[in-house]
Structure formats: structure tokens, C-alpha cells
Amino acid sequence: MTQGEIETRTGWRGSAEAWLNAAYRILVERGVAYIKIGTLADDLGLSRTSFYWHFADRKALLAALIRQWEDKNTGNLVRQSGLYAETIAEAVLNVFDCWIDEELFDSRLDFAIRNWAQADPDLKSELLRTDETRIAALQAMFGRFGFDTDTADIRARTLYLTQVGYISMTTVEPRKTRLSRMPGYVEAFTGLAPTRGEFERFLSRHR
CATH class of the missing domain: 1.10.357 (Tetracycline Repressor; domain 2)
Structure with missing residues (x-):
């Protein structure tokens, strides 16, 4: 079952806090250049589209x-x-x-x-x-x-x-x-x- 199918069945798309925490970990360990929506999605085991339920775009995540x-x-x-x-x-x-x-x-x-x-x-x-x-x-x-x-x-x-x-x-x-x-x-x-x-x-x- 794909990530998208799992999310469709369960309604689980992560949370704003989960996406923010994942971005925080990358920021302090590697730097802002490595904060990418695809990387965050992979880290969280979610699809890229789930990100947009919580943030308008990468810029909004960085502002948070x-x-x-x-x-x-x-x-x-x-x-x-x-x-x-x-x-x-x-x-x-x-x-x-x-x-x-x-x-x-x-x-x-x-x-x-x-x-x-x-x-x-x-x-x-x-x-x-x-x-x-x-x-x-x-x-x-x-x-x-x-x-x-x-x-x-x-x-x-x-x-x-x-x-x-x-x-x-x-x-x-x-x-x-x-x-x-x-x-x-x-x-x-x-x-x-x-x-x-x-x-x-x-x-x-x-x-």
C-alpha cells in the first residue's frame, strides 16, 4: 500500500508540529538548505501532498x-x-x-x-x-x-x-x-x- 493510500484510508497526514519538528532536526543537524518537502515527507513516512494540509509552502514552514x-x-x-x-x-x-x-x-x-x-x-x-x-x-x-x-x-x-x-x-x-x-x-x-x-x-x- 502506498503512502497516499494509507493517508486516504486513515486520514492521517501528520500534524503541523510533526512537520515542524522534522524541519527543526534537519536545520540544527545539517542546515536550512537541506530542508526540502520531499526529504521531510520521507522522514515522516508521509506523502509530499500531506505537507500542504499544514503549510502553504516551504517558505511558510521556514517562517514557522x-x-x-x-x-x-x-x-x-x-x-x-x-x-x-x-x-x-x-x-x-x-x-x-x-x-x-x-x-x-x-x-x-x-x-x-x-x-x-x-x-x-x-x-x-x-x-x-x-x-x-x-x-x-x-x-x-x-x-x-x-x-x-x-x-x-x-x-x-x-x-x-x-x-x-x-x-x-x-x-x-x-x-x-x-x-x-x-x-x-x-x-x-x-x-x-x-x-x-x-x-x-x-x-x-x-x-
Whole structure:
């Protein structure tokens, strides 16, 4: 029985989420150029025509991938930067949750989007706007703790661009090593070391 016959009998044409997840896997593993409707259909065991029940065309699928990146990575980073904290050190540890928890921030997706943007001027412009949105959120975080505008901007950029460097260089550290360096990073970015209690609360979220 062909894929088309199976789909006709069962009514199963996949779901938008399934097609999007398949595209995500190809994006992070191979790059956007390899996202093709036929390849996705083969991966899912569905026919090419099933794709069009969920997306108008390949461009619409790629737009959905970009929205997923914005909603997850930028949305969570902005939210984490605005969480309640007693000190700037604790506030930065809230942001560091993004660097440790892939449910909050998907570094592989960020890396793939940055690579994709090098050959796509429209996405490149969107990426630059997104970076400024993230930096602005971090700057506002520093501002809430009394840093003047210029200092808050420099510290926000230092914090953020350090992480972009981790992503762009595909730096891999053992989780234990990364966590052990966090207090030093907090002090470098803020001028204030986290208290034992602040760091213990941070660690408890990632054990």
C-alpha cells in the first residue's frame, strides 16, 4: 500500500508540529538548505501532498521555524531577565538558567539561525533586531539595580556577547565545569559575587 493510500484510508497526514519538528532536526543537524518537502515527507513516512494540509509552502514552514526560535529563545531570555531578584547577582543567575536549561534556550537552534542568516539578508536584519531586543532586556535588568545607562549597556553586552561566543564557537564544557564557573562569571559581569545561598538556589534548579 502506498503512502497516499494509507493517508486516504486513515486520514492521517501528520500534524503541523510533526512537520515542524522534522524541519527543526534537519536545520540544527545539517542546515536550512537541506530542508526540502520531499526529504521531510520521507522522514515522516508521509506523502509530499500531506505537507500542504499544514503549510502553504516551504517558505511558510521556514517562517514557522523562525517564530519558534523567537518565541523560545528570545521570549524566555527576556522573561528570565525580568524575574524577581534581591540582587543583581541573583538576577544574572536567573538569566544563566537559559544557558543551562535547553527547555528555556536552545543553543543549537540559535547557532543554526545565525548560520542561516549569513546567506539570508532578511533573516540577518531580523537577527540583529533580535540581538538588540535581548541586550535591551539585559540592560533594563542592570538598570533596575542602580547601574547608569552606559554601564548597564556595557555590562549587558558583555554578558550577552560572551554567551553568543560560546554558541558561535560551539564550545562544549562538562556540565559540572560550566556550573562551577558561574559564580566567577557573575562577578565579572556585575562586580558582585553571588552569595552562597543565591548560588545554592541556582544549583538546585539544575541538579
